[in-house]
Amino acid sequence: MTWRSTLSLWAIVLLAPAALASGAGGFQSPPGIQGPPGIPAPVGIDARGTVLPGQRQSAPVLGTPPVVPPMPPTSEPARVAPRDPIVPPVPAIVEPPAVDKQTLPQPAETVPADTAPSDTAPPPAATAPAQLPAENPFEAYSNQLKSQSFAPQPGAFDPGMMGGPANLLPAPAPITPGFNLGKLHRGGCHGNTFPAGVPCLSGRCCTAGSCGGGDCGACAAGCAGGCGGDPYWFGAVGGLVMGRTAPNSVWISDQLSDPSNRLMSTANAAAPWTGGWEASVGRVVPGRGGMQFTYWGLAPMSAFDSVRLPGDLGTPIDFCDLEIDGECAGDFFDDSQEHRIWRRDEINNLELNFFGAGAGPCNFTWLAGVRYFRFRDQLIWGAVQNGFEFGDNGGIDEAYLDIATANNLIGGQLGAWANCPLGERLGVFVFPRVGLFANAVNQRYRLYRGDGVYSFDYYSNKTVGALIAQLDVGISYAITPRWSTYLGYRVLAASGVGLADNQIPATMIDSPSLAAISTNGNLILQGATAGLIFQF
Numbered sequence: 001m002t003w004r005s006t007l008s009l010w011a012i013v014l015l016a017p018a019a020l021a022s023g024a025g026g027f028q029s030p031p032g033i034q035g036p037p038g039i040p041a042p043v044g045i046d047a048r049g050t051v052l053p054g055q056r057q058s059a060p061v062l063g064t065p066p067v068v069p070p071m072p073p074t075s076e077p078a079r080v081a082p083r084d085p086i087v088p089p090v091p092a093i094v095e096p097p098a099v100d101k102q103t104l105p106q107p108a109e110t111v112p113a114d115t116a117p118s119d120t121a122p123p124p125a126a127t128a129p130a131q132l133p134a135e136n137p138f139e140a141y142s143n144q145l146k147s148q149s150f151a152p153q154p155g156a157f158d159p160g161m162m163g164g165p166a167n168l169l170p171a172p173a174p175i176t177p178g179f180n181l182g183k184l185h186r187g188g189c190h191g192n193t194f195p196a197g198v199p200c201l202s203g204r205c206c207t208a209g210s211c212g213g214g215d216c217g218a219c220a221a222g223c224a225g226g227c228g229g230d231p232y233w234f235g236a237v238g239g240l241v242m243g244r245t246a247p248n249s250v251w252i253s254d255q256l257s258d259p260s261n262r263l264m265s266t267a268n269a270a271a272p273w274t275g276g277w278e279a280s281v282g283r284v285v286p287g288r289g290g291m292q293f294t295y296w297g298l299a300p301m302s303a304f305d306s307v308r309l310p311g312d313l314g315t316p317i318d319f320c321d322l323e324i325d326g327e328c329a330g331d332f333f334d335d336s337q338e339h340r341i342w343r344r345d346e347i348n349n350l351e352l353n354f355f356g357a358g359a360g361p362c363n364f365t366w367l368a369g370v371r372y373f374r375f376r377d378q379l380i381w382g383a384v385q386n387g388f389e390f391g392d393n394g395g396i397d398e399a400y401l402d403i404a405t406a407n408n409l410i411g412g413q414l415g416a417w418a419n420c421p422l423g424e425r426l427g428v429f430v431f432p433r434v435g436l437f438a439n440a441v442n443q444r445y446r447l448y449r450g451d452g453v454y455s456f457d458y459y460s461n462k463t464v465g466a467l468i469a470q471l472d473v474g475i476s477y478a479i480t481p482r483w484s485t486y487l488g489y490r491v492l493a494a495s496g497v498g499l500a501d502n503q504i505p506a507t508m509i510d511s512p513s514l515a516a517i518s519t520n521g522n523l524i525l526q527g528a529t530a531g532l533i534f535q536f
Contacts, residue, residue: 238531395450
């Protein structure tokens with residue numbers, strides 16, 4: 001052996017401990033190795049992350065976290081790869097000096113990560129490959145993350161590391177809007193709460209098995225592949241305050257001596273805003289959809305107006321030759337003491353809707369259903385002859401034109417809804433729908449004296465096509481995991497309906513033409529809604 005060979009061999013032996021000593025204070029992954037700080041990388045990987053021949057590679061690591069909880073000590077120490085990627089060449093024939101082999105570890109042993117290297121350190125991996133520990137430290141760390149008892153501090157590890165949960169405590173989305181009602185629960189740990197009291201309403205739902213009977217903290221990671229949880233029922237009740245657009249204006253009163261001076265029209269008895277209520281019941285199958293039955297209605301909209309001009313009160317409506325018990329009907333409305341007008345509107349709505357599972361950040365889904373909508377519009381115009389008052393002489397001095405038109409719309413509708421969370425409990429919802437309907441219109445048209453004597457009394461009906469469009473928008477707030485409240489605005493427009501005002505002709509003639517129902521009217525309702533939803 002030459003002195004140069006001997007010198008090279010001793011240089012290798014002396015430099016190896018120094019290389020190990022430089023990393024004794026804490027492991028730093030070489031370029032190409034992304035692993036948690038403080039956890040050694042697998043032996044047998046070079047500086048570029050390439051697996052050396054004869055070595056097996058540990059599971060890949062996604063992302064490099066800023067801070068990692070300390071690892072518990074293991075029974076077997078981990079082997080540290082050399083820091084210097086350059087391995088000095090070794091002569092083909094090497095005869096090392098005699099060294100006591102008992103001072104050197106066996107090939108299967110490794111140097112503990114927290115032990116400073118000494119002169120007895122094993123040769124570099126390039127010349128003496130070592131086997132991996134019995135338990136892969138990366139797998140042990142992954143098992144620790146999956147443990148239900150593991151509770152890291154916020155920001156303690158990379159959410160994507162080891163293919164783990166995307167977020168330990170996802171921001172819960174407010175309850176799904178129950179159409180025009182607010183919000184419904186969408187999967188998750190039904191009936192439980194996070195330790196901090198946040199409702200378990202996350203879009204990343206938990207499976208029923210993972211939730212068990214405990215709180216949502218044990219399965220807060222959810223399952224990104226779909227919603228879990230058991231099917232559940234919900235009920236809702238709320239109030240309405242709504243009004244309709246002004247009816248078509250038909251002039252019915254003027255000054256007899258100056259017909260251009262119009263005094264009162266049917267719009268004077270415009271229906272005021274009124275209150276109502278709504279209620280729903282439904283069932284949801286998380287991840288699939290559900291159904292909902294809804295009723296809402298308004299109290300009767302009643303309005304009244306009158307005009308008084310004794311001896312000089314007339315009407316632009318021509319009663320022609322109509323008579324009431326042999327007396328000209330025009331004598332009650334022309335040269336009259338007083339005219340009065342009453343209006344009464346009734347509105348009721350029934351819906352059965354089916355909807356799919358929500359998707360996307362705003363929990364968007366489709367809707368299909370059937371609806372029954374009833375709108376009844378009644379208008380009564382009364383007049384009393386000059387020199388008398390309403391109620392005198394048993395009503396023989398007064399006459400009434402009474403028109404009651406009832407629209408019954410039955411058909412199907414399509415729609416959608418979207419619920420966008422604005423925070424842990426607050427959300428905003430949008431719920432449009434439109435449908436085609438068959439409108440079965442019934443009408444009673446009559447002219448009679450105050451004592452019950454009729455000039456005519458017609459019943460008629462017809463069926464026409466109609467259209468209804470409705471939009472609900474609003475905000476909702478999750479009070480508890482089971483209770484939520486909502487506040488919204490609703491607008492409904494219906495075309496192809498019969499309105500009482502549209503049935504008054506310029507000339508009143510006792511003929512079947514009065515029984516012909518005009519259905520070219522439009523109805524627009526709008527107002528506020530508010531209420532509570534309970535899940536059970």
